[in-house]
Amino acid sequence: MSHLQNLLLDTLLGTKHVDSAALIKLQERSLCVASPGFSVMPGDVRTLVNGFAKNPLQTRREGLYFKEKDYKCIRADDYSLYAKNEKTGVVVVKTHLYLLVATYTEGMYPSVCVEATEKLGEYLRRKGN
Numbered sequence: 380m381s382h383l384q385n386l387l388l389d390t391l392l393g394t395k396h397v398d399s400a401a402l403i404k405l406q407e408r409s410l411c412v413a414s415p416g417f418s419v420m421p422g423d424v425r426t427l428v429n430g431f432a433k434n435p436l437q438t439r440r441e442g443l444y445f446k447e448k449d450y451k452c453i454r455a456d457d458y459s460l461y462a463k464n465e466k467t468g469v470v471v472v473k474t475h476l477y478l479l480v481a482t483y484t485e486g487m488y489p490s491v492c493v494e495a496t497e498k499l500g501e502y503l504r505r506k507g508n
Contacts, residue, residue: 384412390499391481396491398467403427403478411477419446419480427480430460431473445469446482458500461493468492472500476508 383402391397392414399417403410403424410419423445430438435455443450443462450462450469460471466485470493471478479500483492 381412384414386499387412387414390502391492391495394491394495396483396487396489397481397495398484398487399482400496401480403480405473405476405478417482427460427471427478430455430471431457431478443469459497461489463489470496472496474500474503474508477503479503 387400387402391400399414401410401413401417401419403419405428408421408424408428410424413419426443426445430443435457438455438460439452442452443460445462446469448464448467450464452460452462453468454461458473460469462469468483468489470481470483470489473479479496481492481496483489
């Protein structure tokens with residue numbers, strides 16, 4: 380298991396408030412690592428990358444279509460996208476090299492998912508990733 384995958388499992392899934400997580404390479408627009416059982420299809424990768432490429436206001440208005448669900452965008456800025464669909468959600472944090480993606484499901488605390496994902500994103504930015 381890679382260092383990056385260990386980071387995802389320990390710092391995100393270890394909170395018990397992140398259902399699945401992945402790192403997407405921004406330049407290549409491809410999946411780098413993911414938690415077991417979490418597959419991010421190329422169309423979903425494009426959706427997330429484009430969410431940051433667009434004007435954040437536009438992403439906020441349009442929302443996201445991710446993993447075959449429509450998500451209402453709650454936050455969209457240069458470094459973070461938060462979106463929810465009923466009792467599930469996705470948190471995306473941009474670093475220099477990656478998009479860090481975390482999902483939560485019913486019964487999990489979205490705030491814990493957000494905090495853990497943002498902290499890992501900040502750690503990766505400090506490391507130059």
